[in-house]
Amino acid sequence: MTALAICGGRLIDPTAGIDEPKDILINDGRVAEITAAGKLKRTNGTEMLDATGLVVAPGLIDMHVHLREPGQGYKETIATGTAAAAAGGYTSVAAMPNTTPVNDSPEITRWMQQPERGASVRVFPIAAATRGSKGDAITDYASLKSAGAVAVSDDGRPILKDSTMHEALAAAARVGLTLIQHAEDTRLTQGASMNLGPVSFKLGLRGMPAEAESSLVERDIRMVAEMRDAHPHLHVAHISTAAALAAVRQARRNGLRVTCEVAPHHFLLTEEHVGLYNTHAKMNPPLRSAADRDALIEGILDGVVDAIATDHAPHAQHEKEIEFDRAPCGIIGLETALGLSLRWLHQEWKLPLGRVLSLLSAQPAALLGLKGRGTLAVGSFADVVVFDVKQKWTYRAAESRSKAKNTPFDGWPMLGKVCWTISEGRIAYAAAPKS
């Protein structure tokens, strides 16, 4: 592999505490050298990227995506999903196991990581926490971990049974894996398709109460507290309610290892965005009330939220062009997360750039235990995003690299355009040159 130099950019590496102009030399997929800007010695055969005026940061890490393979390639493939990831500045994505069949085995976990899948960036499988994600018998966490799984979860199918959840937390703690819970007491959400509130009543749709999320988060936290000596790590996926976030906040004060992620659509949109049955505003957890949304923003700003994750959930067009109640949940998000985070978290709500980037890379890397990622310290993987933090642009879903176009953000203004995404030293995405 040829060497690559990224010169003249503003390096922001929150973990290393760096925010200044630097040159970076990449060799053999790793960060080989960092020098003051203009000080890097040119050697023959080194490809040079001129990053003058651009931000250079650790590649983004999305700890919650659905790549739909194996089994649902008509929605998305590992190749198309990771192409979208690269275009969005991501160098690592953690893929949820609700595939067909469910990824509950080392074989599927390995299959997803094979070069034949054509991934543009690194894929880290999250394996099912129970066999078939049925919520009964737990899977073999040790062998899943050695096959490359970075966490276990039954995403989309919460673990309701106390005994199973207890067993899963204990087993995950023993092998040092994070247990990710999609917190939804499905006994309270039967037939529901949006948040329970005045909007759902008015639209004649059955609603999911906030308690369906918060009560399960509270149950899980009680369990983690009881098992304190085993040090389990519970991660709450796509947290969406003020009450659940308050429970996480309290758990952290009590010294428990409980973390959470928020999706951009939950910190930007509310149940009002369902409008007149827009299926691109149908997701699970649903878009919540304005008070919930405000609590999530507050939680991001004050640090109780550990990561921004997209819950990238591609669906074919015909699947969303049906009655709201029957449409599948979820939206794509890999190409909009950075632009929305910079436009709103940074520009509008004044979250420092380093903190935004940390939520998008260093922190998820730490949550999943991805060594040598989420930082650009010498010796780490050369996973880099180079972007123009000042450039405004408009997102067009039709131009998405994802197979799917299901997004409520079509036509939205974005801030911060990705110029290059470099995955382990290889250019995975390069923006079309400005004309």
Add this chain to the structure above:
Amino acid sequence: MNQLASVPRRSFTTPPAPVSPFPYHPGSLLSVLDLTVEGVSRLLARATALENENPLERDRILAKRRIALLFYESSTRTRTSFELASKALGADTALVSSLSSSIEKGESLKDTGLTLRALGAEAIILRHNYSGAPWLLEEATRRPVINAGDGMHEHPTQALLDLRTILQHLRPAVTEVGPETLAGVTVTIVGDILHSRVARSNMLLLPRLGARVLLCGPEKLLPELAARSGPGIEIERDFDAAMRQSQVVMMLRIQAERLAGMQLDLEEYKAGYQLTGQRLAAHAPKAVVLHPGPIIRGLELTAGVADGPQSAILQQVTNGVAIRMAVMERALTAENGGRA
């Protein structure tokens, strides 16, 4: 929770919800909110005019225009009155019902709509078991779509015919309605509000003409947040107290098909909310009794009340034809700068 209180609460400026592009077609009637008060007034006036018009003249208004009735749920009153109304204006109608069509084979609503359009349907009247289906159909076909009841959501022509019935009893001299026409009138809607599209359309329509809407029913069938659907809507759970304030009492059927596992003690329900002759005489001896049908005698109301002098239930049915003539005329003439 204490920890909630300890977090400083702020509110943030965030992107507003996009402006609705609906209705795409000016002839569509998806929700009562698609109509201005003037639009409602015009429809009521046209209903009366069309009702009184010579049938041979009326027959030319929509002569040979093609109207499809697309029904995913069973219906007696709504379907028949839409059909009679369309035919009274001279239109050709075709009925497609889910149980005897390709819908059974899995054809989507979008494809069914496009097929009807290709067959020459100029307007589609849709009854659907899912809330919001008419919006999907209108977006797909861009033809006038008339919502003949969508899930638990709305049934706009029912609210219009209910309004016409109320006016006939309480404001017989009024020929044009406005925001104050029903000032001082309280309409109580009783029973299974949660699952009722009739209740939703009425509670969104009647207050815009000055009426006060009281919702009455047990918590299970009437959540508190129903009162937040719009202005002029209140909850009174005591049926007798609600009746004492009302000039109109609208009874609803318990929608067994939408209860979704909800357990309901029918004897308890009847004790609290059944409209009996005794109750009516004691608390609302002059009120007009409405019911959108189908009625279940002996459950939400007694046979004596249904057949009694205060009942306007069959008058509502009759009004359905007049209102739907006006709605179909609007549907197929609106694009040429039509009457509504």
